[in-house]
Amino acid sequence: MLVYALKRLLAMIPVALGVSLVCFLLVHLAPGDPLSAVLPTDASQEMQQEMRKLYGFDKPLVVQYGIWLGRVLIGELGTSISTGRPVVAEVGKAVMNSIILAAAATAIGFFFGALFGFVAGYFRNSWIDKIASFLAVVGVSVPHYWLGMVLVICFSVWLNWLPATGGGPGGSSDARSLDWEYLKYLVLPAITMSVIPMGIIARTLKALVAEILNQEFVQGLAAKGLDDRGIFRHVVKNAAPTAFAVMGLQLGYLLGGSILIETVFAWPGTGFLLNSAIFQRDLPLLQGTILVLASFFVILNLIVDIAQAALDPRVKRS
Amino acid sequence: MLVSQAVQPAVAGGTLRIGMTASDIPLTTGQTDNGGEGMRFLGYTAYDSLVEWDLTSADKPSVIIPGLATSWTVDPADKTKWTFKLRPGVKFHDGSDFTAETVVWNFEKILNKDAPQFDPRQSAQGRSRIPAVASYKAVDPLTLEIVTKTPDATLPYQIAWIMISSPAQWEKVGKNWDAFAKQPSGTGPWKITAFVPREKAEFAPFPDYWDKTRVPKLDKLVVVPLPEPNARVAALRSGQVDWIESPAPDAVASLKGAGFKIVTNAYPHNWTWHLSRVEGSPWNDIRVRKAANLAVDREGMKELLSGLMIPAQGFMPPGHQWFGHPTFKLTYDPEAAKKLLKEAGYGPDKPIETKILISPSGSGQMLPLPMNEFIQQNLAEVGIKVSFEVVEWNTLINIWRAGAKHESSKGATGMNYTYFIQDPFTGFIRHLQCNLAPPAGTNWGHYCDPEMDKLFDAVRNTFDPAEQTKILEKIHEKYVDEALFLMVTHDVNARAMSPKVKGFVQAQNWFQNFSSITMD
Numbered sequence: 001m002l003v004y005a006l007k008r009l010l011a012m013i014p015v016a017l018g019v020s021l022v023c024f025l026l027v028h029l030a031p032g033d034p035l036s037a038v039l040p041t042d043a044s045q046e047m048q049q050e051m052r053k054l055y056g057f058d059k060p061l062v063v064q065y066g067i068w069l070g071r072v073l074i075g076e077l078g079t080s081i082s083t084g085r086p087v088v089a090e091v092g093k094a095v096m097n098s099i100i101l102a103a104a105a106t107a108i109g110f111f112f113g114a115l116f117g118f119v120a121g122y123f124r125n126s127w128i129d130k131i132a133s134f135l136a137v138v139g140v141s142v143p144h145y146w147l148g149m150v151l152v153i154c155f156s157v158w159l160n161w162l163p164a165t166g167g168g169p170g171g172s173s174d175a176r177s178l179d180w181e182y183l184k185y186l187v188l189p190a191i192t193m194s195v196i197p198m199g200i201i202a203r204t205l206k207a208l209v210a211e212i213l214n215q216e217f218v219q220g221l222a223a224k225g226l227d228d229r230g231i232f233r234h235v236v237k238n239a240a241p242t243a244f245a246v247m248g249l250q251l252g253y254l255l256g257g258s259i260l261i262e263t264v265f266a267w268p269g270t271g272f273l274l275n276s277a278i279f280q281r282d283l284p285l286l287q288g289t290i291l292v293l294a295s296f297f298v299i300l301n302l303i304v305d306i307a308q309a310a311l312d313p314r315v316k317r318s
Numbered sequence: 319m320l321v322s323q324a325v326q327p328a329v330a331g332g333t334l335r336i337g338m339t340a341s342d343i344p345l346t347t348g349q350t351d352n353g354g355e356g357m358r359f360l361g362y363t364a365y366d367s368l369v370e371w372d373l374t375s376a377d378k379p380s381v382i383i384p385g386l387a388t389s390w391t392v393d394p395a396d397k398t399k400w401t402f403k404l405r406p407g408v409k410f411h412d413g414s415d416f417t418a419e420t421v422v423w424n425f426e427k428i429l430n431k432d433a434p435q436f437d438p439r440q441s442a443q444g445r446s447r448i449p450a451v452a453s454y455k456a457v458d459p460l461t462l463e464i465v466t467k468t469p470d471a472t473l474p475y476q477i478a479w480i481m482i483s484s485p486a487q488w489e490k491v492g493k494n495w496d497a498f499a500k501q502p503s504g505t506g507p508w509k510i511t512a513f514v515p516r517e518k519a520e521f522a523p524f525p526d527y528w529d530k531t532r533v534p535k536l537d538k539l540v541v542v543p544l545p546e547p548n549a550r551v552a553a554l555r556s557g558q559v560d561w562i563e564s565p566a567p568d569a570v571a572s573l574k575g576a577g578f579k580i581v582t583n584a585y586p587h588n589w590t591w592h593l594s595r596v597e598g599s600p601w602n603d604i605r606v607r608k609a610a611n612l613a614v615d616r617e618g619m620k621e622l623l624s625g626l627m628i629p630a631q632g633f634m635p636p637g638h639q640w641f642g643h644p645t646f647k648l649t650y651d652p653e654a655a656k657k658l659l660k661e662a663g664y665g666p667d668k669p670i671e672t673k674i675l676i677s678p679s680g681s682g683q684m685l686p687l688p689m690n691e692f693i694q695q696n697l698a699e700v701g702i703k704v705s706f707e708v709v710e711w712n713t714l715i716n717i718w719r720a721g722a723k724h725e726s727s728k729g730a731t732g733m734n735y736t737y738f739i740q741d742p743f744t745g746f747i748r749h750l751q752c753n754l755a756p757p758a759g760t761n762w763g764h765y766c767d768p769e770m771d772k773l774f775d776a777v778r779n780t781f782d783p784a785e786q787t788k789i790l791e792k793i794h795e796k797y798v799d800e801a802l803f804l805m806v807t808h809d810v811n812a813r814a815m816s817p818k819v820k821g822f823v824q825a826q827n828w829f830q831n832f833s834s835i836t837m838d
Contacts, residue, residue, distance in 0.1 A: 038351065038442045041715050042748060045757040047446060048719075054438055082351065083342060084439050084496060085515060149548060156556035164552035170335075170540055172514045263546045266553070268517055276341035276516065279545070281712050 005306050015298055020072065023290040024065050027283050034283040038081055055081060068287065077288035082280045087288035090273065095255075095292060097173055098269035101262075102254035104190035106197065109254075110247055113139075113201030118239075120202065121209025122232070132202065139199020145260040148192040152264070155188060162187050165266035173268050189265040193258060197250035204246050208239045241312045248304030255296045331535035332837030334819065337544040337553050337562040343519045346502045346510055347495050348483035349428060349440035353681055354738060354828040355563065357479075359541050362829050363521060364411075365481035365504035368402055368421065368462075369474045373823075373831035376583055379638050380827040382474055386416060386482060386505065387462070390474060392781050397469035398452070402462040402477075408528045411503040414486035418456035423485045425454045435488060437495045447479035470778045471786055475741035507532045507833050508539060518542050532833040535821070539832060554578065554814055560837065561815040567624040567685065573814050582810035583824040584628055584635040586740040589684055591674060591693075591804035592749070594722035594731040595765045600670045601731055606702075607801035609658040612651045613700040614806055619692050623685065626812050630805040632798040633746075634739060635826075642791030644798035648805060655700040669701040675733040680711030682736035684809055690734055693806065721756030722763050732804065733762060740828060742786075746793050747774045750802065770796060 028034075035051050043051075052058045056067065071078060077087035113136075120132035156164035167173030168182050212218065212235050221231050255270075262271035270289055277286040336359070344356030348365050362370075370385030386405050393399035408416035426433035428444040429451070450470040455463050466473055487503035488495070502510045507527045512520035519541050523534035542559060544550040547566040553559045555576060565573060570580055591610075593601035600606050616629035631648050634641050656665075664670050676690045677683055687708075694704045707730055709717065717726045718735060727733075739745035748754055751774050752766035773793050780786045797803070811824070818838040825831065 038439060040443060040446050041718070042744075042760045043442070043446050043719070044759070045719075047442075051438075051442060083345075083515060084499075090515070149552070152552045152556070156552060156558075160556060163558055164556040165544060165549045165558060166542065166553070167517060170518060170520070170542075172512075172517045174514050174517070264549055266542075266544050266546070266549050273516070275545070279341055 001310065004309055008302055008305055012298055012302055016295070019294040019298060020069060020291060021065070023287055023294055024068060025061075027286045027290070028061060028064075034281055035081065072291065077291070078284035080282055080285045082282045082285070087284050090285060091270070091288050091292050094268060094270045094273040094289070097167060097267065098255055098262075098271070101186065101189055101193060101267060101269055102251065104186055105193035105254050106247070106251055107194075108190060109194035109197035109250065110201060112194070113198040114205060114243065116198070116202035117205025117243075118209055118236070120206040121213070122235075124210055124213075129206075133206065136199045136202035136206070139195045140203065141199075142195065144192050144195055144258065145264050147195060148188070148261055148264040151188050151192060164188075165264075167266075167268040185267075189261055189267050192265075193254060193261050197247070197254065200250060201243065201246055205239060205243055208242055209235055212238050241308045244307055244311070245304050248300050248307075251300060255293070255300075331537055331835070332818075333538040333540060334536050334561065334832070334835055334837055335540040335542065335559040337542050337550045337559040339545060339547075339550070339563045340543045341545040342516050342543055343513060343541070345439060345443070346499045346513055346519065347437065347440055348424070348481040348502075348504060349437075349444040350481070351439070351443055357481075358829050360510075360519065361481055362506065363508040363539070363832060364502060364506040364510050365483065366408075366506050367478050367480050367482065368404070369478040371478060371825070371827050371829055373825040373827055373829060376823050376825060378826065379584070379586065379635075380825050381639070382478055385478075386421075387477075392471075397779070397781065398466045400464045400466065400473060401457070402464065404460040404462060405528060406460055408505050409526055410484035410486065410505050411509045411524055412484050412487045412490065414484055414503075416482070416505050417459045418462040419459070420485050421462050421482060422454055422456050424480065424482050425451070427483070428480070434493060435485070439495070444480055448473075448476045450476055468778070471781045472742045472747075472778060475743065478741075507534055511538075516543060532831065534833045535836045536832070551814075554816070557816075560819055561813060563813050565812060565814040567626050567812075570624050570626065570812070570814070577817055578814050579817060579819070580812055580814050581822065581824050582626065582812045583826055584637065584808060585811045585826050585828060586635070586638070586738065586745065587682060587736065587809045587811070587828070588630065588633060588635070588739055588805065589627075589682075589689070589736045589807045589809060590630075590633070590734070591732045591806070592718075592735050592762050593803060594727075594733075595763045596722050599722075599731040599763075600672055600702075601763075603662050604800060605658040605662040606664070606670065607804070608646065609655040609662070609700060610697060610702060610804050611646075611648055611801045612655040612658070613696050613702070614648075614693055614804070615650045615696055616648070616807060617650065619689060619807060622688060622692060626810055627684070628808040628810055630807050632794060633803060633805055634794055635808045638794075639787060640745070640790040640794050642795040644795045646799045646801060648798070652696075652700050659701050664701050666701055669698075669703045671703045671705075672732070673705050673707055673728070673730045675707050675709060675714060675717060675727065675730045677711040677714040677734070678708060680714065680736075682738070682809065683711065683734070684736070684807075686734060689806075693804075718762050719756060719760060721761075724756065735762075736809070738828065742777050742790055746790070746797070747777070750774075765802065 034057055080087055080090055116132035116136055120129040123129050152164045155162045163185050166185055168185055259271040259275050262269045263275050274289050277289055338355060340352045340355055344350040344352035344360040346360055350356035350361045366386045368385055368387035369382050371380045372383045387402040388405050390400060390402045404418055427435045427437050428441040430436055450466040450473050452467045453465045457463050484503035488498050491497035491501055500513060507524055508521035509524045510519055511522045521539040527533045544553055550562040551565055551569045554562045574580055595602055620627050628635055632641060632644055676686055678687055697704050707728055720726050748760050750761055750765045750770055752771050754761040755764045773789060776789045780789055820836045821834045
């Protein structure tokens with residue numbers, strides 16, 4: 001197992017390097033001026049050149065990449081062009097907010113997704129299956145920014161139960177606590193965000209449970225006289241690795257935040273930060289945020305792979 | 319990171335919460351970013367400039383008035399030498415004194431790279447605002463001398479952009495602008511008491527403000543960045559904020575129906591097509607320029623925008639002090655337009671085919687796609703076939719800086735651009751002065767007319783405000799009579815607010831006064 005984990009860890013290095021190169025190049029190859037956030041619109045050519053030099057954008061791309069990568073390796077993501085604040089601090093705070101949102105959405109999504117998936121798979125073609133399948137399809141199909149707006153209209157504007165936007169009272173997520181005054185800001189974005197993983201997990205598990213139930217070993221278990229509860233336990237055990245894998249990927253998406261959801265709810269997470277960075281063309285912030293998000297995927301993939309191998313020896317052998 | 323400040327006695331005016339369109343809190347150090355909105359909320363609130371805008375009237379365009387300077391004069395023998403008399407007894411929020419030395423220190427923070435207080439971010443925002451300034455010195459504690467590179471009567475307008483931060487506070491926080499940003503200090507009517515990046519800034523009244531008529535009546539002012547229009551509307555409707563900037567036009571009717579106030583006013587802003595005057599451009603023919611201006615159905619466009627625009631009658635909004643008396647009227651007359659095009663050698667069988675650069679969004683661009691498509695249809699009806707080159711807003715800015723001759727303009731003969739037109743330089747001179755053609759400046763279309771240049775020189779050399787206004791009127795008349803731009807509309811700076819907000823007077827200006835406001 002240790003050898004397997006080490007191999008996976010080593011395989012991660014070229015992937016991480018590739019990710020860093022892609023995210024560096026992507027933002028540099030996009031049209032527009034990286035200094036547009038700090039330059040007044042009618043800045044002179046001389047001033048533009050001067051600022052380019054100041055921020056190091058006058059150097060060849062390869063040199064810029066080398067400098068950037070060197071800093072990244074020591075955990076230094078540079079300084080935001082538009083605010084002058086360290087990117088690490090900006091991304092760190094946003095990541096914390098996205099983790100809180102993702103955790104809440106995961107709890108909701110995983111619980112209902114697994115419930116719908118198992119129920120629909122176990123009671124195939126019954127009305128329970130139809131309702132659960134319908135909800136799962138709605139979950140993956142509905143545009144979530146639209147759902148977010150509908151929830152805001154219902155629960156914030158009409159009923160005035162929950163806040164429409166922001167990360168906390170007075171627009172601030174600072175001093176976050178388990179206090180309802182803060183938690184209520186989490187409810188609508190978390191529900192909105194949970195809908196997609198809920199649908200995906202439900203659909204995956206439904207198919208998987210149905211497939212497992214058709215396998216010979218289930219018939220064998222039944223023939224041996226195992227009761228339904230016992231068979232269900234075996235089904236769960238067989239379905240769990242796949243459920244974990246799916247949830248791991250979904251968790252990656254959720255941790256990355258959703259630009260749309262976080263923008264609709266003005267939730268101060270990574271999606272909102274990414275949105276700001278794009279609109280302000282704040283290259284260091286954009287690169288830093290994308291790199292952190294991409295790293296989430298790489299690390300989560302690693303964790304999921306190792307967890308899968310631990311749960312299912314066939315994965316390790318393959 | 320909450321900033322602790324001395325607790326002020328409540329003025330019992332309540333708390334006003336504003337949803338801005340910015341995606342972050344603009345710079346809090348003095349010279350702000352985020353354009354006009356940054357100066358509106360984080361500039362003129364917490365800071366003052368030597369020269370200010372009169373923001374007390376909604377009925378007439380704003381004019382400049384004394385601020386931290388009580389008067390300014392130019393040396394009759396040397397028109398480059400200005401003397402600013404400063405206001406006595408003014409204190410910064412930290413309790414230190416405002417003097418001529420502090421003004422010099424502030425010029426150094428944006429102009430002198432070798433000064434310890436030089437701040438690249440504030441410099442980037444402020445330096446280009448005061449191109450005329452060559453040198454400055456404190457003559458005595460309340461007298462400042464500024465020398466300009468050449469005689470330039472527009473200097474007071476330029477100085478109105480420069481926000482005065484406290485040197486004492488900068489020293490106190492360890493000579494560090496990032497630390498200063500968290501504990502800012504200016505001389506403005508509001509003190510910044512809390513600042514959470516990307517989330518909110520809070521202000522409390524500054525009871526020792528030098529202008530007692532502008533000591534805020536509210537207990538607290540909170541600004542929150544809400545870049546998404548629907549999120550702003552939802553926040554207003556759910557009572558999370560009391561005021562939002564720029565509600566989406568399609569939300570206006572429902573907001574009005576729900577009892578919210580939509581406040582609008584004329585302000586120095588226009589939405590135009592900047593026309594190329596390089597060789598080969600069809601717009602070099604005045605008949606074609608006039609025909610295009612007569613072909614646009616501005617009232618129809620007003621309907622499209624739910625009434626949130628003022629149809630252009632010129633480059634300046636109607637009623638502006640520099641409007642003058644142009645003879646060419648911007649009516650909707652497609653027949654006259656067709657006639658003019660025929661005279662110019664074009665017709666249904668020989669339409670003009672040309673390309674215009676537009677952006678899908680951008681600061682001040684209103685609703686660029688449907689508005690441009692509307693004009694495209696109008697022009698097609700008289701024989702001008704327009705195709706669009708759609709580029710991202712920041713790319714459009716770069717192309718604007720590069721000029722119509724540059725390859726990035728891709729042969730386009732016009733560009734849809736919105737302009738801040740609050741002072742003579744930003745309003746007129748920068749667009750059309752011969753020596754400001756790119757790369758030297760932002761005369762994108764490479765227009766050059768010696769007669770216009772003479773008028774621009776006259777503006778810079780006329781130090782009597784009334785005489786200067788007469789010249790600015792002449793310039794505007796030339797802008798309109800020669801149809802130098804496709805003049806389409808002016809934005810009305812719409813904001814939606816709760817009926818609880820009382821006492822707001824929307825000045826005809828990019829900046830606003832929040833001191834008169836109370837909450838029910």
